[in-house]
Amino acid sequence: MYDPTVARLTYRALLGRRRALILGALPLLLIAISLAVRGLAGADDQTAADVLGGLALATMVPIIGVIAGTGAIGPEIDDGSVVYLLSKPIKRPTIIYTKLIVAIAVTMVFSAVPTLIAGFILNGNGQQVAVAYTVAALVASIAYAALFLLLGTVSRHAVVFGLVYALVWEALFGSLVPGARTLSVQQWSLAVAQKVSGGELVTSDVGLTTATVLLVAVTVLATWYAGQKLRSLTLAGEE
């Protein structure tokens, strides 16, 4: 199911270009802001939760997810170099599954790790806030990577759609329309984080069971469908 060569090509494509700069810039920004907040306001659990919830989980994780998820396959399909993967006796779902693993790993490294660091800077993991949001970032990384990998497979405008979903749906729409939150990767991951922290600082609008079922369902379905789409991917000629 996992092809190390496909993985190597994907890692190098993801981390070798300008994309790596963007991937690195956001975590650095989060850590810089955390340092500033800690320096100006001191250690405060609520502030730590606000920064990690509002900035790390609601903004940074989905954006990193968009970059890694769509970037794991979109550019190859766009420029046609995916032909070198498709002209091999490798099952298409294997290509998707491998790229998913890479996208998840990259999203986790560039979002969960800085979230943990930022959490420790902000309040030294008081009330388990840092760990809870890190778990949320890890869980969200999986679902985002799967969703955005699918988007990268089906659309040439995957980055735009991905950012619209991440920023408009998750951040804006979700905060205005309560029902929209049920269908939000962020809320699902918060439900898991809530269980971890056990406190009142990390809360979700969705129950843990619902959240887990939806997380698994979205990840599995998106991956399966991406594999199917890749099987029927049409490479148009240049004529």
Next chain:
Amino acid sequence: MTTLSIDHVSRWFGNVVAVNDVTMTIGPGVTGLLGPNGAGKSTLINMMAGFLAPSTGTVTLDGQQVWRNEAIYKHIGIVPEREAMYDFLTGREFVVANAELHGLGAKAAQKALATVEMEYAQDRKIATYSKGMRQRVKMASALVHQPSLLLLDEPFNGMDPRQRMQLMDLLRRMGDEGRTVLFSSHILEEVEQLAWHIEVVVAGRHAASGDFRRIRRLMTDRPHRYLVRSSDDRALAAALIADPSTSGIEVDQAEGALLIQAVDFGRFTALLPKVAKEHGIRLLTVSPSDESLESVFSYLVAA
């Protein structure tokens, strides 16, 4: 023995018919797929390579369906026309990756790189390669698993004459080894130099098929039109029309030239300078007026 069969294949994109009811069989040896730009060659090759589903009809390799059949790529090597190819890798890394994707190792990759004579630049990044070098590395990546069918889309585009010769030699060798090699081109001379067998497509239709000499004859037997300017057009016209190789001459006053229709191409081209010399006429312009490839093709389609 590998045979690629295209059976009543059509492909349309919306309202546009790119390939229209094409049936052909490609066997061992080198076959040229000839047609003007936009004739549907790439669409046809993409269907042969399993990258595009035919709207109707089937493409099979030794009886096996090509579309949605990953296992078929054990037998097919593909050299796409598009340039994009993991530019951040070195040539060697790229070919090794392609070998690994076939379940092979660095040894197979090295052999393929040697076949295309790219060992000298194998450790340079592909981004720094010239078009001809890219083409050769693409070729190596298509050869790593010793495929029995090799598909090449416009492989000579952008190559200099020496690289072109090298690639032609290589393809000829592959054909001699009994592999089935199909390449597309819009340049008649390329196809003529290399292919034993040609398939001509024009406007999505299969226009001709067979030995290139027969098709070439069809092309050369047709009347040729020339535009000629000389120091004495009327004297030249009178001398030429006496010969049976010329079927008609028109004096174009506006252009200040003769429009000559020749029926015997070989004889006419030998006659013209001879007649001019005998009559002390200087030839100022001799240009074939309908030699563009499109007119050759349209003539073929009508034949």
